[in-house]
Amino acid sequence: MTASPDTNDPMSVAFAEARAAAARGEAPIGAAVVRDGAVIARAGNRARERADPTAHAEIVAIREAAARLQSERLVGCDLYVTLEPCAMCAGAIAHARIRRLYYAAPDAKGGAVDHGPRLFGQPTCHHAPEVYGGIRESEAAAILRAFFAAKR
């Protein structure tokens, strides 16, 4: 018997959400919020379905986690996401006081963490999470490539 992949680890949850988003015709990006080792919110991109330009996976997951904790601040919470966050999502991560950010694929075009404005390094950034990028990067990049290739 071979070991099955651990589908409960937070990045695997984020990947499952990314694949579910792709199946809905959304940009295939997924996110999970973790607190005390447990996933308390998970989401994929829902921008098209909801006709909501703010419904990126990170925003939907952060809103869900905040509603669950009944707090604007997700103290002690970590965010896992399959793509480097954009400026909107990086701003939300700072407002929510996310402790650690783990992302899979870097995004040289739209990313705002390790590319572009590098928001968490700006002197006016009021909260910067610890950042760990490049986790399962090639897997995330392959999902994005397949999705956008099929749309052409």
Add this chain to the structure above:
Amino acid sequence: MTASPDTNDPMSVAFAEARAAAARGEAPIGAAVVRDGAVIARAGNRARERADPTAHAEIVAIREAAARLQSERLVGCDLYVTLEPCAMCAGAIAHARIRRLYYAAPDAKGGAVDHGPRLFGQPTCHHAPEVYGGIRESEAAAILRAFFAAKR
């Protein structure tokens, strides 16, 4: 008979929303989205009430306008807001394809349009609205000062 102030102009609507937010104990910031000369969405900050770190006035108004138009993209829409938008809101403005941004008070600490990362001037910014800042600046600044002075 003296002329009454025009309460239907979009910046006055944003100011009314800012004052209503203050009355609810929220940071006093208001926003309005305009299309074809009509206000199609208006909102104040709701972050505390909704326990939602993303519920800034701009985000709430953009989501409402997008829901109303059933479109992620607010083509031809203008946004009026009483404070220079932060990185999260500036990112949402770009995603929503807002045509023109009018803001009242500049925000040297948290603003991301004419301060800090100056997002719309970043090479990776995919959409930049026309920006008009400083409209009724002193009035907006006074509302913010009064609110934060009362909280101390």
